[in-house]
Amino acid sequence: MNTQASRNDCFYAGQPVTYLVGPLERVLPPALLKVRLQTIAAAGPQNRLGLRPSRRSRHWDFDPECDGVVLTSGPAPDMADPARAMLDLLAGGPAVPPATAHIHIADRWLFLNFDHGLGGGRLFSEVIAAAGSEGHGFSEPAPVATTRNPGLRAVAHTVRKEPMRMLRALDEPLRRSAAVVPTGQFDEPESLAYARSQPGLLEEVRANRDSCLPRAPLAAIVLSAFLDGLRSHGITPEDEVGLLVDLGRYLPPGAGTLANFVGIAPIQIAPPYDPALVADAISEYTHGRRALVRYGMAYAARLRTRPAELPRWQTDSRRARIVVTDHANSAAAGKISWATTPDGHHFVRKAPVRYSNQISLAVNRVASELHLTASYYASTFDPEAIAAVLDRIVAADSPLVRMGQIATTSSRAGR
Known part of the structure; x- marks a missing residue:
């Protein structure tokens, strides 16, 4: 069938x-x-x-x-x-x-x-x-997966519950995102860098976050440290970072889908990559519903075209095009039964990389451990530099636990 x-x-x-x-x-x-x-x-x-x-x-x-x-x-x-x-x-x-x-x-x-x-x-x-569990289907509680047209359901629910936020986000099509200019196709295997923290790091990070940036998501703090680390190793990020947003948060209670229902939030950020400013930009696309409008824009564009093949594209740019995914807060992730071990765990996730100057960063959490995986092309970026950036973020003296020193006084006052 x-x-x-x-x-x-x-x-x-x-x-x-x-x-x-x-x-x-x-x-x-x-x-x-x-x-x-x-x-x-x-x-x-x-x-x-x-x-x-x-x-x-x-x-x-x-x-x-x-x-x-x-x-x-x-x-x-x-x-x-x-x-x-x-x-x-x-x-x-x-x-x-x-x-x-x-x-x-x-x-x-x-x-x-x-x-x-x-x-x-x-x-x-x-x-x-x-x-990794007993049973005869999905682990309990089973996910809701029966919602058809989740985009329409999410928009209708948001318009009904938060019409002003949706209205303020409708100028999103007027915002211009940086266009990728490919110069041809290329065939190179993706490279991978992975780093994990020791158990307990995230407890310390959250304690520091709650004292100086209480509303900042962990993704904002990690992204700030990642961009700053790239710059310190001679890699210049583009001014726009793509953050994948789970749009299931906008569905009404009792609705859900296991299909791809994510939006891309084009976060505009420049040095010195203040975590407070990154958090504000993310909030504008999540709480401000702009990510949902972006999803509608992308879906409308896709209705006018047919999906092409999936080549890897070469670009002339050496600036890093950053795409970030963070799925660790899902209810499904909380159902995974990890072994009890003093040595910690591993959560390696390789994400697609479409462009020669792209770095796809996957952020995952296992209890109080932080896990980072970067997918990229070694012909564009130095593997030792990428590995060093990730290692620094998960180290015991990670910049994540010094965010009170990193976030500027003015940005904290603005929050």
Whole structure:
């Protein structure tokens, strides 16, 4: 059978997204996990796992047997170099696509390589949680996944509940974002840098944040430190940073989707990358509803075009085009059962990189640990510099715990 996907789904199709996480409390063996995934898929296409994404058609095949999902198993990976461990597992597995997903079970570690057309961070977190828990479907409480046309539902709900915020955001189409000017295609494997903090860092960061920038999201503080770190290593970021925003927050109670429902917030920020100013810019797009308007603008543009293939684009720019994702606050992430270990955990996430001058930064949290993964191209950026920036952010003397010194007096007064 087949089902109709949205044009938005088609634009995500064909882009692999990769995770390596562990150690978990337990992981189901391949045969039992396959049965569990089939149980989830049997509930219908809204659960996403049986879909076969396509960029060429909105009519997607739906296979509740999940034949497109490949499960393998092997020994625990060598986590002395987590980024290398992920790339080795990626190279040794089936290509995605044509497979819709590759899930590799390695002792209490889980490697997932998904076609992004299936969904985003919420879906992948639900799969990780289901792979490590008892039950016969999604881990309880099961996610709400039945909402059709989430964009329309979110807009209608926002207009009804907060009409003035929505009205003030309607000038968003007048704001100009920096256009990417590609000079041609290129073929280079993505490079990966990963760093994690020791347990307890985030408790200290939150305590400092609450004393000087109580309304600032963690993403703003991390982004400020990341941009400043790049600049100190000779890498100049563009003046606009793309922050992916989970738009599920705008849906009414009882509504939800496991499909990709995210918006891009173009955050305008310049040196010295004050975390208070970054937080204000993020708030304008989240609490100010501009991210929802941006989603509508992008969706309208996609209705006028057909998704093309997904080449990697070469640009003449050496300035870093930063795209940030942060899915750690989702309810699904909170259902993952991590093993109890004094050595901490690993949460490596490789995100798509479309342009030669792009750096995709994934921010994840496991309890009080901070996990950062940067995906980029080594022909443009020095791997040692990228690694040094991440290592500095998660160090015991991280700039994240000195935000009271970093945020300017005037910016704090303005808040």
